[in-house]
Amino acid sequence: MAVKRSGRRPGQPTTRELILKTARQAFAASGYSATSLRGIARAAGVDPGLVVHYFGTKDNLFARALGLPLSPTALIDQLLAAGLDGLGERLVRTFVSIWDDPSTRAPLLALIRSAVSHEESAASVRQFIGEEMAGRLAALLGGPDAHLRATAVGAQLFGLALLRYILQLEPLASTDPDQLAKTVGPAIQRYLTG
Amino acid sequence: MAVKRSGRRPGQPTTRELILKTARQAFAASGYSATSLRGIARAAGVDPGLVVHYFGTKDNLFARALGLPLSPTALIDQLLAAGLDGLGERLVRTFVSIWDDPSTRAPLLALIRSAVSHEESAASVRQFIGEEMAGRLAALLGGPDAHLRATAVGAQLFGLALLRYILQLEPLASTDPDQLAKTVGPAIQRYLTG
Numbered sequence: 001m002a003v004k005r006s007g008r009r010p011g012q013p014t015t016r017e018l019i020l021k022t023a024r025q026a027f028a029a030s031g032y033s034a035t036s037l038r039g040i041a042r043a044a045g046v047d048p049g050l051v052v053h054y055f056g057t058k059d060n061l062f063a064r065a066l067g068l069p070l071s072p073t074a075l076i077d078q079l080l081a082a083g084l085d086g087l088g089e090r091l092v093r094t095f096v097s098i099w100d101d102p103s104t105r106a107p108l109l110a111l112i113r114s115a116v117s118h119e120e121s122a123a124s125v126r127q128f129i130g131e132e133m134a135g136r137l138a139a140l141l142g143g144p145d146a147h148l149r150a151t152a153v154g155a156q157l158f159g160l161a162l163l164r165y166i167l168q169l170e171p172l173a174s175t176d177p178d179q180l181a182k183t184v185g186p187a188i189q190r191y192l193t194g
Numbered sequence: 195m196a197v198k199r200s201g202r203r204p205g206q207p208t209t210r211e212l213i214l215k216t217a218r219q220a221f222a223a224s225g226y227s228a229t230s231l232r233g234i235a236r237a238a239g240v241d242p243g244l245v246v247h248y249f250g251t252k253d254n255l256f257a258r259a260l261g262l263p264l265s266p267t268a269l270i271d272q273l274l275a276a277g278l279d280g281l282g283e284r285l286v287r288t289f290v291s292i293w294d295d296p297s298t299r300a301p302l303l304a305l306i307r308s309a310v311s312h313e314e315s316a317a318s319v320r321q322f323i324g325e326e327m328a329g330r331l332a333a334l335l336g337g338p339d340a341h342l343r344a345t346a347v348g349a350q351l352f353g354l355a356l357l358r359y360i361l362q363l364e365p366l367a368s369t370d371p372d373q374l375a376k377t378v379g380p381a382i383q384r385y386l387t388g
Contacts (some may be wrong), residue, residue, distance in 0.1 A: 116310045116360055126361045134363070145377065151357060151366040152378055159353020163345060166310055167320045169328070172345040183339065184346055187384040191377075 016054050019044050023065040028120050032062060032127035059132045062124075067107035072098070073132045080140050084192050089185030095157050096177045099165055109165065112158075129154055141192065149191040156188055210248050213238050217259040222314050226256060226321035253326045256318075261301035266292070267326045274334050278386050283379030289351050290371045293359055303359065306352075323348055335386065343385040350382055 013021065022044035026035045037058055041048040055061035063071040079090050098104050114121040138150040163169045216238035220229045231252055235242040249255035257265040273284050292298050308315040332344040357363045
């Protein structure tokens with residue numbers, strides 16, 4: 001689809017690119033929680049409506065700013081909507097399919113590497129996982145230790161990413177997704193339904 | 195205890211320090227598997243018997259070279275010797291007690307940060323976890339998928355380290371070790387005894 005770019009000089013960033021760049025700086029400087037779409041719009045010198053028009057929600061803008069093709073929250077909502085039954089296996093299947101895809105693996109690897117080395121990145125990742133991932137799962141789980149169990153699920157999934165994609169420990173690194181889901185799914189299910 | 199250091203000029207490294215320095219360089223250059231005590235002795239220009247005298251085994255020298263007070267393999271052997279029953283909880287308790295101790299946490303954090311960013315470190319860590327940690331557990335588990343299950347246990351434990359100590363995600367970061375063992379232990383037990 002051809003996009004009309006009237007008035008834009010070659011080499012000048014589009015409004016969308018300007019918002020992404022500003023968002024990256026804002027999330028890095030203030031973390032995920034303290035950054036708002038309105039604040040990003042102000043810093044970029046654009047109307048807040050434009051930010052919403054291009055990116056919809058904060059979690060989506062965060063994901064796009066990191067180079068991800070979509071926000072994980074939509075996927076998580078979809079997975080959780082089908083209920084707790086079999087959720088362990090479904091979580092592993094979806095998580096592994098996202099990481100197995102080189103186009104999403106690359107920005108995720110960069111994100112984890114950055115979070116492990118820099119506290120500013122760690123803060124954003126911590127807040128995003130806490131609010132948008134573990135928070136959604138905890139709400140579904142309920143009970144006094146719902147948040148602990150939800151973050152323990154996160155520990156299993158991100159540990160899988162650490163050993164399979166970063167350290168590339170065998171046989172974890174080359175096991176096919178189906179076998180992986182059947183092995184890791186039931187352990188995660190233990191946190192979900194006991 | 196006063197140690198007699200005859201013939202050593204001030205500022206000159208002791209033989210023990212020389213071996214540690216040489217070992218760090220050897221593990222970094224060749225990884226854990228391809229490095230031998232004999233090769234380290236040769237590179238340091240000392241008798242192989244001296245390396246054994248100071249450090250005993252390769253896994254112990256590796257741990258000491260990283261600044262750890264002892265090799266995790268002795269602890270693992272101790273844990274595994276008590277059998278599979280309740281091993282999930284015992285693994286979490288021991289893993290968390292090592293990471294909760296600031297003097298062991300510091301070198302472990304440095305190791306994980308280095309492994310996540312540098313392939314040479316990743317190779318050593320991958321080989322050490324594979325041979326000395328997951329390998330020992332897999333031998334106890336038995337069965338065709340023993341190694342996969344053993345590395346999945348590793349993924350849960352190192353994921354816990356990633357989220358509790360590096361990303362510091364709540365409530366995982368501040369939950370007391372006992373509660374943590376009771377929550378994560380049964381999920382790990384799922385890999386061990388189904």
